[in-house]
Amino acid sequence: MTQTKTQAKPTATLRPIAELAPHGDNPRIHPEEQIAKLAAMIDRVGFVGVVAVRDGVIAKGHGTLAACRRLLAEGKDIHPAPGRERGAPPFPRGQLPVQDCTGWTDAEFRAFVAADNQLGLLSGWDDDLLRLNLDGLxxxxxxxGDIGFSGDELERLLALPDRATPPEPGFQPALDPGTDHRQVTDAEVDRAQARADGRFSGGDARRKAELLCPNCAESFHMNADDLALILRDAQ
Structure with a gap:
């Protein structure tokens, strides 16, 4: 006789956030700046995941819950992913999906709270891939700024590789196109093309393409929309 395995049943349900109690000994601090960024991201892409509770006490989601309360206070609804702009209907006002983890021991509850916040910090970034992702975003x-990186971090990540030493005074690249002061890498060409592929909107003058002269290795900027037109006409 074939035995039928018991299947796990979904444990997440919509519950009023007013019923959820914060963990009084939660060691994680959520500053207002972080809550504002969380709120902006939830408003843009929707609510993802669940708030985890044990006996009604929050184990996971203090910052997310604070961000949702902020949106509700601003008169906004909370939408699940893919979000309001993609047509997802909102959750009933004041309710969020909650996973009931009742059954944990006190030690397991405290261990999860610490691990949920700390384990993610043990990972790192591939700066090159991160730079490409940020460029695309x-x-x-x-x-x-809403993703969580500081201004200094963004400036470092979005900076192109260091340029070669400028050419000697008097060098005329237009008259000496064969001079190879520095080879332009494929990655730099791809980056310049990605910044000028015609996807710019609104004529935003702040969007600048950084280009590199293949002869003299000198970098310069120009309006990315203008560059997109130049590349289009050159095709």
Whole structure:
């Protein structure tokens, strides 16, 4: 006789957030700046995941819950992913999906709270891939400041590789096109093309393409929309 395995049943349900109690000994601090960024991201892409509770006490989601309360206070609804702009209907006002983890021991509850916040910090970034992702997000109109990187971090990540030493005074690249002061890498060419592929909107003059002269290795900027037109006409 074949035995039928018991299947796990979904444990997440919509519950009023007013019923959820914060963990009084939660060691994680959520500053207002972080809550504002979380709120902006939830408002843009929707609510993802669940708030985890044990006996009604929050184990996971203190910051997310604070961000949702902020949106509700602003008169906004909370939409699940893919979000309001993609047509997802909102959750009933004041309710969020909650996973009931009742059954944990006190030690397991405290261990999860610490691990949920700390384990993610043990990972790192591939800066080159991260830079490509941030470039694409910027082109698609995302405010990179809402993702959580500081201004200094964004400046470092979005900076192109260091340039070669400028050529000697008097060098005329137009008259000496064969002079190879520095080879332009494929990655730099791809980056310049990605910044000028015609996806810019609104004629935003702040969007600048950084280009590199293949002869003298000198970098310069120009309006990315203008560059997109130049590349289009050159095709």
């Amino acid at each position: 910027e082109l698609d109109g995302f405010d990179l």
